Amino acid sequence: QSYLDRIAAHARLNAFREVYADEALAQAAELDARIRAGEPVGALAGVVVAIKDVICYAGHHVGAASRILEGFVSPYSATAVERLLAADAIIIGNLNCDEFAMGSTNENSAYGPVRNALDETRVPGGSSGGSAVAVQADLCMLSLGSDTGGSVRQPADFCGIIGLKPTYGRISRYGLIAYASSFDQIGIFGKNIADVAKLLQTVAGPDQFDSTASQLEVPDYQALLDHNKSWKLAYLKDAIRHEGLDPEMKAGFLNCFEEMEQAGHTVKAVDFDILDYVVPAYYVLTTAEASSNLSRFDGVKYGHRTAHANVALTDFYKLSRSEGFGKEVKRRILLGTFVLSAGYFDAYFTKAQQVRRLVMNRINAILEHYDAILLPTVPSTAFKLGEKMEDPIAMYLADIYTVLANLVGAPAISIPLTVHSNGMPYGIQIITRKFDEANLLGLAYTIN
Numbered sequence: 001q002s003y004l005d006r007i008a009a010h011a012r013l014n015a016f017r018e019v020y021a022d023e024a025l026a027q028a029a030e031l032d033a034r035i036r037a038g039e040p041v042g043a044l045a046g047v048v049v050a051i052k053d054v055i056c057y058a059g060h061h062v063g064a065a066s067r068i069l070e071g072f073v074s075p076y077s078a079t080a081v082e083r084l085l086a087a088d089a090i091i092i093g094n095l096n097c098d099e100f101a102m103g104s105t106n107e108n109s110a111y112g113p114v115r116n117a118l119d120e121t122r123v124p125g126g127s128s129g130g131s132a133v134a135v136q137a138d139l140c141m142l143s144l145g146s147d148t149g150g151s152v153r154q155p156a157d158f159c160g161i162i163g164l165k166p167t168y169g170r171i172s173r174y175g176l177i178a179y180a181s182s183f184d185q186i187g188i189f190g191k192n193i194a195d196v197a198k199l200l201q202t203v204a205g206p207d208q209f210d211s212t213a214s215q216l217e218v219p220d221y222q223a224l225l226d227h228n229k230s231w232k233l234a235y236l237k238d239a240i241r242h243e244g245l246d247p248e249m250k251a252g253f254l255n256c257f258e259e260m261e262q263a264g265h266t267v268k269a270v271d272f273d274i275l276d277y278v279v280p281a282y283y284v285l286t287t288a289e290a291s292s293n294l295s296r297f298d299g300v301k302y303g304h305r306t307a308h309a310n311v312a313l314t315d316f317y318k319l320s321r322s323e324g325f326g327k328e329v330k331r332r333i334l335l336g337t338f339v340l341s342a343g344y345f346d347a348y349f350t351k352a353q354q355v356r357r358l359v360m361n362r363i364n365a366i367l368e369h370y371d372a373i374l375l376p377t378v379p380s381t382a383f384k385l386g387e388k389m390e391d392p393i394a395m396y397l398a399d400i401y402t403v404l405a406n407l408v409g410a411p412a413i414s415i416p417l418t419v420h421s422n423g424m425p426y427g428i429q430i431i432t433r434k435f436d437e438a439n440l441l442g443l444a445y446t447i448n
């Protein structure tokens with residue numbers, strides 16, 4: 001009830017798409033009765049969680065914040081949701097985001113932007129802006145988002161909280177509405193590492209419904225947090241030197257590296273001269289995958305259907321899709337269709353795949369010699385509402401530090417570092433080897 005009251009009091013932030021008030025209260029009452037009767041309860045009993053509007057929950061609306069899915073009710077639950085419920089977590093509602101998880105500010109939602117609770121004239125980041133603000137403003141304890149190119153880490157950074165993108169395949173994508181299937185991963189928002197570790201523990205692991213979900217066993221992350229290890233860390237020279245990085249933040253990162261050294265860790269600068277290619281490669285590959293994934297929304301199978309039904313079939317598709325999709329989604333479908341077209345496939349799609357392979361090899365080579373890579377999460381603090389909307393390229397370029405982990409498939413986390421003189425928080429990002437969430441969380445725990 002106290003979370004429901006806070007959600008109502010913070011409606012202006014526009015973080016939630018729907019609140020499951022009666023259901024959540026009934027679940028809480030049922031848990032209470034079980035506890036009083038001395039019955040066993042799950043690992044997340046009573047933990048209040050909310051989920052991004054791209055994660056399916058049986059019998060509930062799911063819309064990817066798009067008009068094209070207006071009114072659609074999911075017939076099944078995502079594996080992550082099933083596991084939350086099995087652990088007795090209380091799912092209190094679903095959260096606003098950029099349409100189909102495409103964006104960095106939450107301004108691409110068909111249901112209006114989310115506001116940053118620290119400064120309502122600023123964006124919370126995106127695409128999981130609602131998921132970040134719900135935790136930031138204590139409207140729930142933990143939340144799920146999705147991270148294709150930074151959509152968990154970037155809004156966590158802008159909101160001053162923790163955002164984890166696990167290894168590609170660590171959490172099943174079954175029931176996650178696809179944006180770019182070889183990049184997408186469900187991620188976790190929280191205010192402390194132990195909570196995030198516990199939630200990951202609950203939802204991660206093999207799943208017969210997702211063949212890309214890893215068969216690897218899930219370690220006991222919480223038990224692994226408490227170690228006094230001396231870390232061998234690398235930072236990318238080209239990332240810290242980058243002209244787009246806010247100078248005050250640059251000084252903040254260098255200061256952090258120095259403090260880590262003084263605390264007995266090794267911190268070395270390494271070269272990564274292909275940094276400028278990661279954003280172009282990411283946008284070529286993800287728009288290509290998106291143009292294919294989003295072809296299923298045709299006005300027939302789901303959600304919005306044009307009222308002009310008395311037309312030829314192709315016109316029916318065109319009308320339904322033109323009416324249902326927003327501007328940014330259309331831009332990406334067009335771009336993705338273009339890079340996949342016969343005449344341009346080799347010049348763009350194949351080339352971007354080659355860049356992806358090169359980036360993977362380079363990052364993996366660094367991680368053979370170091371426990372982790374330290375990196376900024378975003379080059380600046382939270383943008384003002386509207387600031388980047390007229391310039392999509394400028395918005396894309398701000399993804400430079402986050403898309404790296406998705407291109408590689410490696411796990412990455414953003415944890416709050418300090419507050420900028422403009423009053424907004426910013427975080428530091430850590431990347432480790434694939435499936436090494438234990439060290440990722442352990443190091444985050446040390447720095448935090």
Ligand code: GLN
Pocket residue numbers: 101102103104126127146147148149150151152179286399
């Ligand atoms: N900002 C990036 C994009 O617009 C990341 C999105 C995401 O991770 N879903 O594609």
